[in-house]
Amino acid sequence: MEKVECIVVGGGLAGLVAAYGLAREGVEVMVLERGNYAGAKNVTGGRLYMRPLRRIYPELWDDMPFERPVARELITMLGDGAATTVELASERLSGPSPQSYTIQRAKLDQWLADKATAAGAMVVTDMKADELLRDGERVIGVRAGGDEVGAEVTIIAEGVLGLLSGGAGLREQPRAADHAVGFKEIIELPPGVIEDRWRLNEGEGAAQLFMGDVTRGMTGGGFLYTNRASIALGVVVSMEQMRTRSDELESWELLDAFKEAAQIKPLVRGGELAEYSAHAVFEGGIDKLPRSYGAGYLLAGEAAGFALNALVTVRGMDLAIASGWAAARAALAARAAGDSSAAALAVYERFLRETFVMRAMEAGRGVPRAIENRRLFSEYPGAVARLLEGFFAVDDESSATLVRTSLRGARREFLKIDTLKDLWSLRKV
Amino acid sequence: MDIAVCVKTNPDLQLMRVKDRAPVLEAVPFKVGDLDKNALEAALLLRDAAGDGRVVAVTVSEGDRKIRETMKEALAIGADEAVIVSDPALDQSDQAGVALALAGAIGKAGPFDLVLFGEGSTDGYSGQVPSRVAELLGLPEIGYARSLQSTGAVLRAERSMGESIETLETALPAAVTVVSEINEPRIPSLMNIMKAGKKPVVEYALGDLALDAAAVAPRRAVRSNLAEEQSRKHVLFDGEPAAQAEALINALVAEGVLGR
Amino acid sequence: MSEQPGKVDAKLGANVFKLDQEPHIVIDTETCRTVCTRRVCLQVCPADLYETNDQGDMTVNWEGCLECGTCLICCDEKALRWEYPRGGFGVQYRMS
Ligand SMILES: Cc1cc2nc3c(=O)[nH]c(=O)nc-3n(C[C@H](O)[C@H](O)[C@H](O)COP(=O)(O)OP(=O)(O)OC[C@H]3O[C@@H](n4cnc5c(N)ncnc54)[C@H](O)[C@@H]3O)c2cc1C
Numbered sequence: 001m002e003k004v005e006c007i008v009v010g011g012g013l014a015g016l017v018a019a020y021g022l023a024r025e026g027v028e029v030m031v032l033e034r035g036n037y038a039g040a041k042n043v044t045g046g047r048l049y050m051r052p053l054r055r056i057y058p059e060l061w062d063d064m065p066f067e068r069p070v071a072r073e074l075i076t077m078l079g080d081g082a083a084t085t086v087e088l089a090s091e092r093l094s095g096p097s098p099q100s101y102t103i104q105r106a107k108l109d110q111w112l113a114d115k116a117t118a119a120g121a122m123v124v125t126d127m128k129a130d131e132l133l134r135d136g137e138r139v140i141g142v143r144a145g146g147d148e149v150g151a152e153v154t155i156i157a158e159g160v161l162g163l164l165s166g167g168a169g170l171r172e173q174p175r176a177a178d179h180a181v182g183f184k185e186i187i188e189l190p191p192g193v194i195e196d197r198w199r200l201n202e203g204e205g206a207a208q209l210f211m212g213d214v215t216r217g218m219t220g221g222g223f224l225y226t227n228r229a230s231i232a233l234g235v236v237v238s239m240e241q242m243r244t245r246s247d248e249l250e251s252w253e254l255l256d257a258f259k260e261a262a263q264i265k266p267l268v269r270g271g272e273l274a275e276y277s278a279h280a281v282f283e284g285g286i287d288k289l290p291r292s293y294g295a296g297y298l299l300a301g302e303a304a305g306f307a308l309n310a311l312v313t314v315r316g317m318d319l320a321i322a323s324g325w326a327a328a329r330a331a332l333a334a335r336a337a338g339d340s341s342a343a344a345l346a347v348y349e350r351f352l353r354e355t356f357v358m359r360a361m362e363a364g365r366g367v368p369r370a371i372e373n374r375r376l377f378s379e380y381p382g383a384v385a386r387l388l389e390g391f392f393a394v395d396d397e398s399s400a401t402l403v404r405t406s407l408r409g410a411r412r413e414f415l416k417i418d419t420l421k422d423l424w425s426l427r428k429v
Numbered sequence: 430m431d432i433a434v435c436v437k438t439n440p441d442l443q444l445m446r447v448k449d450r451a452p453v454l455e456a457v458p459f460k461v462g463d464l465d466k467n468a469l470e471a472a473l474l475l476r477d478a479a480g481d482g483r484v485v486a487v488t489v490s491e492g493d494r495k496i497r498e499t500m501k502e503a504l505a506i507g508a509d510e511a512v513i514v515s516d517p518a519l520d521q522s523d524q525a526g527v528a529l530a531l532a533g534a535i536g537k538a539g540p541f542d543l544v545l546f547g548e549g550s551t552d553g554y555s556g557q558v559p560s561r562v563a564e565l566l567g568l569p570e571i572g573y574a575r576s577l578q579s580t581g582a583v584l585r586a587e588r589s590m591g592e593s594i595e596t597l598e599t600a601l602p603a604a605v606t607v608v609s610e611i612n613e614p615r616i617p618s619l620m621n622i623m624k625a626g627k628k629p630v631v632e633y634a635l636g637d638l639a640l641d642a643a644a645v646a647p648r649r650a651v652r653s654n655l656a657e658e659q660s661r662k663h664v665l666f667d668g669e670p671a672a673q674a675e676a677l678i679n680a681l682v683a684e685g686v687l688g689r
Numbered sequence: 690m691s692e693q694p695g696k697v698d699a700k701l702g703a704n705v706f707k708l709d710q711e712p713h714i715v716i717d718t719e720t721c722r723t724v725c726t727r728r729v730c731l732q733v734c735p736a737d738l739y740e741t742n743d744q745g746d747m748t749v750n751w752e753g754c755l756e757c758g759t760c761l762i763c764c765d766e767k768a769l770r771w772e773y774p775r776g777g778f779g780v781q782y783r784m785s
Contacts, residue, residue: 004623030623032619036777036781037458039782040783041756041782043782044785104785105782106783106784117498127622127776128773128774128775144619144776145618145776147618147620149619163772163773174758176762183755183757184785186785239733239759239763249732250737251732252696252737274446275783275784275785276697278736278759279757280757280759280762444781446783
């Protein structure tokens with residue numbers, strides 16, 4: 001059997017960063033990616049949180065292909081035929097070192113693949129790994145395209161479904177209760193129109209998140225990210241709640257209804273559909289993480305459960321990148337020690353803790369329970385709108401009375417004991 | 430049998446988008462041309478049938494480093510070696526300049542018993558380059574072969590003439606272009622992809638081939654390759670059907686479309 | 690089944706799909722017919738690929754698959770043999 005030092009399954013962010021980290025230290029590493037190119041199979045909302053990443057391979061990011069630095073954050077609550085938006089534009093969001101960028105995976109992943117290749121990694125596209133090869137407990141390589149290739153360490157960065165690792169019993173098969181499905185459209189608009197519509201300076205971007213009616217009471221929300229010359233408009237919704245609905249609603253209808261909503265329509269007006277994509281997201285949280293290492297292998301990125309679905313923001317790309325970095329370090333340590341047993345690769349957990357990955361997962365601990373709470377997604381958005389409508393309303397009654405009634409209404413709607421409970425469960429989010 | 434196969438790398442057209450009547454090449458990967466893969470496959474079969482020899486994939490490039498990655502595909506499919514003529518001046522070249530560079534490289538990397546081509550490139554599809562190269566190298570040429578057999582000294586090719594099949598024979602060395610029906614190109618196995626990285630890749634500059642930028646400069650300029658745009662009048666007629674028909678006929682007569 | 694057939698099809702039309710000869714999703718229609726009561730696949734698929742044919746059997750238009758895995762995860766009865774398409778085939782996202 002042909003052998004290389006390391007095989008990486010999956011040329012997504014986790015896999016490519018791991019390959020880069022290994023190649024730059026002179027390790028013989030081969031990435032297998034089933035798409036025509038790195039990124040061809042990958043779907044994200046569109047925002048990469050950058051700040052935590054700058055310490056990871058600082059030399060890497062200077063020429064990263066991004067769409068726009070996010071300079072304006074908006075959260076819109078949709079309910080009861082109304083939209084209430086909270087908005088933040090701040091120099092601290094963008095500035096010289098922006099907090100986040102909108103990105104497109106076909107570009108970002110190919111760029112990273114080029115970096116890994118330039119560092120000496122071999123990135124093989126159009127190649128699916130069909131099976132993990134085992135020797136007892138130990139993972140000793142992969143079977144792909146009819147050939148078997150051995151490796152001292154196999155880094156499994158195959159993404160959320162974990163078909164290979166699940167099939168080999170290294171982790172559980174995915175369950176609907178721990179996953180959401182996201183689907184989105186890329187809608188092309190001229191850059192100037194985007195800047196006008198979201199009141200952006202030239203080149204800057206916006207991130208707009210939606211909760212409420214978008215998901216018909218189910219946990220999840222809508223998102224809108226501005227790319228350079230397009231917007232990404234999508235919906236993320238709990239799989240478990242979607243599959244246990246008693247009505248005939250079909251998942252894809254959520255996005256169409258969202259796009260047609262009176263408050264969204266003007267945002268996408270004149271735009272042209274350029275792509276429609278869908279992907280699963282892990283939202284099981286830290287308690288559902290599989291063991292991320294074993295004899296001869298490491299799990300990285302979302303294959304290891306490193307993703308957070310916190311209310312309306314999904315975070316997984318930065319965690320994938322950081323865990324890829326940690327996986328490379330663990331494989332390097334194993335190589336230095338000449339030992340790739342489970343005990344030797346256990347250092348991976350330590351490296352993960354040294355990055356922000358485990359801190360982020362820890363901070364997200366309360367989220368899964370909180371987002372099961374359907375009141376957040378159905379009742380509150382409408383209630384907020386009714387409260388504000390009271391303030392803005394002008395009619396026969398004196399405005400003072402109106403404000404008083406609307407406040408009284410708000411008290412009734414918000415100051416139920418449940419609200420306190422909800423607030424409590426959300427304090428961590 | 431030593432065979433040179435000329436290949437052109439081009440963007441994966443299936444992945445290319447067209448926006449504002451122009452192709453969007455951003456993030457679109459390049460690959461070896463579809464018909465060139467048939468030529469490569471034919472070369473490998475002839476080499477293996479002969480029992481010895483080498484297959485060399487030859488291409489030209491304007492100097493992008495990525496060409497080496499793209500040419501790995503030809504090596505993974507089975508070519509023994511790759512030759513790249515690399516020079517910024519080739520970016521603007523037309524078929525004449527490309528043929529000069531290819532012929533120069535084939536001459537330098539040769540001698541070869543056979544020079545194979547696809548009948549046309551996936552993107553440009555002018556089909557001119559093979560004949561130009563054959564002429565420059567002084568080789569007899571057979572176009573559009575749908576099968577090839579070699580007895581060592583003689584090459585037999587079949588080509589489809591629609592109603593009939595023509596069988597041609599030529600002494601070697603020769604140049605041949607193939608059509609897609611000739612074979613089903615193999616998909617490289619992982620093992621062969623891994624080996625491809627270790628195969629020799631030779632790069633020539635134009636100077637190595639006794640050529641210079643002036644020699645490969647384009648002799649014609651493409652002003653536009655867009656389909657002609659036809660403007661329409663967009664006239665709408667309202668009213669009763671009978672009145673609309675009347676107005677339509679009058680308008681058509683006025684345009685000279687209907688006889689008076 | 691969808692109330693507005695064709696709506697998702699139009700969206701899928703914007704995508705690049707490289708089609709293999711063999712389907713990468715195979716339905717155990719026997720299980721669907723005899724055991725499954727809810728047929729959630731009809732509801733959850735973002736590409737609306739699942740249909741009931743005239744005989745009442747489940748079918749899937751796997752050619753337009755977005756490879757999200759939702760049907761696989763949501764299927765009550767584990768009636769799907771679902772793999773990623775062969776390397777190089779299936780949907781190729783350019784802008785997501
Ligand atoms: C709708 C949506 C919105 C999101 N929004 C955001 C966001 O705004 N910000 C954020 O940070 N995160 C977001 N996420 C999460 C984030 O996109 C993922 O967590 C992240 O992409 C995971 O990266 P990864 O490298 O682990 O896996 P992936 O990016 O999934 O990469 C896995 C790779 O492995 C390949 N592969 C799989 N199996 C095989 C095999 N057998 N052989 C060969 N190759 C294989 C795949 O083709 C793929 O390239 C979002 C996710 C979704 C679905």
